[in-house]
Amino acid sequence: MNSSLVRAARSIAHPRRPNIDGGLPARSASTLAETLESQVPAKRLALAELKKNHGSKVIGKVTIDQLIGGARGVKCMLWETSNLDAEEGIRFRGLTIPECQQVLPTFSGKAGDGEPLLESIIWLLLTSEVPTKAQVDGLTAELHERSSKLPKHVVPLLNSLPRDMHPMTQFSIGLNAAQTASVFAKAYADGVPKNEYHKFALEDILNVFAVIPEIAATIYRNVYFDGIVKKDQTLDYSGNFCRMLGYDDPSFDELMRLYLCIHTDHEGGNASAHTTHLVGSTLSDPYLSYAAGLNALAGPLHGLANQEVLKWIQALQEKFAKEGKEVNADTITEFAWETLNAKKVVPGYGHAVLRKTDPRYTCQREFGLKHMPDDPLFKIVDTIYSVMPGVLKEHGKVANPYPNVDSHSGVLLWHYGFTQYQYYTVLFGVSRAVGGLSQLYWDRALGLALERPKSHTPEWLENFAKNNPDA
Numbered sequence: 001m002n003s004s005l006v007r008a009a010r011s012i013a014h015p016r017r018p019n020i021d022g023g024l025p026a027r028s029a030s031t032l033a034e035t036l037e038s039q040v041p042a043k044r045l046a047l048a049e050l051k052k053n054h055g056s057k058v059i060g061k062v063t064i065d066q067l068i069g070g071a072r073g074v075k076c077m078l079w080e081t082s083n084l085d086a087e088e089g090i091r092f093r094g095l096t097i098p099e100c101q102q103v104l105p106t107f108s109g110k111a112g113d114g115e116p117l118l119e120s121i122i123w124l125l126l127t128s129e130v131p132t133k134a135q136v137d138g139l140t141a142e143l144h145e146r147s148s149k150l151p152k153h154v155v156p157l158l159n160s161l162p163r164d165m166h167p168m169t170q171f172s173i174g175l176n177a178a179q180t181a182s183v184f185a186k187a188y189a190d191g192v193p194k195n196e197y198h199k200f201a202l203e204d205i206l207n208v209f210a211v212i213p214e215i216a217a218t219i220y221r222n223v224y225f226d227g228i229v230k231k232d233q234t235l236d237y238s239g240n241f242c243r244m245l246g247y248d249d250p251s252f253d254e255l256m257r258l259y260l261c262i263h264t265d266h267e268g269g270n271a272s273a274h275t276t277h278l279v280g281s282t283l284s285d286p287y288l289s290y291a292a293g294l295n296a297l298a299g300p301l302h303g304l305a306n307q308e309v310l311k312w313i314q315a316l317q318e319k320f321a322k323e324g325k326e327v328n329a330d331t332i333t334e335f336a337w338e339t340l341n342a343k344k345v346v347p348g349y350g351h352a353v354l355r356k357t358d359p360r361y362t363c364q365r366e367f368g369l370k371h372m373p374d375d376p377l378f379k380i381v382d383t384i385y386s387v388m389p390g391v392l393k394e395h396g397k398v399a400n401p402y403p404n405v406d407s408h409s410g411v412l413l414w415h416y417g418f419t420q421y422q423y424y425t426v427l428f429g430v431s432r433a434v435g436g437l438s439q440l441y442w443d444r445a446l447g448l449a450l451e452r453p454k455s456h457t458p459e460w461l462e463n464f465a466k467n468n469p470d471a
């Protein structure tokens, strides 16, 4: 591992940590819980100071357009695990995706040699520190051990669900049902003081990370196969998850590691993270909070777009096969205009914040170029990329004509025979738990308030506009 790069990454990821001897930042205690607990006092103090010294500073204004238009650009949420720049894309604790790929521990043990382990990202997002391989291995073992905490009624419940119920509905039901194991809910009922909430939240958060692969894999095996889920806990989190889904291919394991890492977090305003944060702010426990987040992820303008992309490509292929035409730049353009003229969205394109190609799209494209350059579907996605921004620019309505993460993920899965696209958002849901719930830990540790913004009636807005012509 390149130590100067790791040093630089650590100082980006954790800018306030003193670096007394000019070398690597002091390594904190070895378990994740101890590392986090050691950070809480300083973080609480920093937030209190920020409030005391700068609490009344104005950081923005809100227009009536923003109020009507889904609060785009309204600054109203504290989120520390990641930050999204409209041009550059996501940074996880200050690190871009390529930087994460260079410095985070991988399955081989060598940073930069393969995709980061999900456990590395869990550690990074929660603590803001780049973990060592030993810390990551410890976390892998801890999560495997915690996976036994899935309540015994959950799998039979999942087995009883109709096979044609959408996998995301099943996922939400499964996680809600697992909530009987919440130690946070029990601690609250037992009256633990507010400054201790985060300790019980962390227990739930790690347990949720540990049990969701079994919920997700049971759904996949039930809906499409024989219902049998086989584990291999000698592997890392993602590798074991692949075995549970029924895949045993090192290249697919690497894809899953990449997939699970890049979908974790996208700052706070996206619908699934925001929902988790909002529901958690009522002191609903992490199981219920993230189950709510899953329901937001299940919408077609958000996480479900990844299945819609595959559906769109299948429809395109079917139409031109019937007409005896090949799929190429011209026929894709024709199909895109048909979609737009029918007043439907082109799935996988556009974004509420991004104004350039999503770096999560780019890194998946690079994976495709390395592992499946001649795959016909991969080539179609590339051809779509070559024409769609031009079509959307010509259409003239779309703020961002470039592809988002959902545009590419399904095609990579398809290459490995994972063709059940109605299930794809469940994989996204396994990953997004990590971002939403890492932030939820800090929400409770910092004692953040119940979220409750102000709404206004149309009459109030009209009166305001009439009485304030220059506003």
Ligand SMILES: CC(=O)SCCNC(=O)CCNC(=O)[C@H](O)C(C)(C)COP(=O)(O)OP(=O)(O)OC[C@H]1O[C@@H](n2cnc3c(N)ncnc32)[C@H](O)[C@@H]1OP(=O)(O)O
Pocket (backbone or CB within 6 Å): 300, 301, 302, 303, 305, 340, 344, 345, 346, 347, 348, 349, 350, 351, 352, 353, 397, 398, 399, 400, 404, 405, 406
């Ligand atoms: C993980 C994720 O959630 S990434 C996003 C996944 N979603 C998709 O890929 C679905 C397709 N994309 C979209 O629907 C949108 O781009 C969104 C929902 C992601 C963002 O929405 P907005 O911030 O409102 O986008 P924007 O400001 O560009 O919208 C302006 C207009 O362009 C339309 N538009 C935006 N993107 C698209 C698109 N891909 N295809 C067609 N029309 C689009 C909007 O529907 C809106 O139309 P309207 O004025 O008639 O309401």
Ligand SMILES: O=C([O-])CC(=O)C(=O)O
Pocket (backbone or CB within 6 Å): 265, 266, 269, 270, 271, 272, 352, 353, 404, 405
């Ligand atoms: O940021 C958003 O609004 C949507 C998105 O890409 C994500 O949640 O990953």
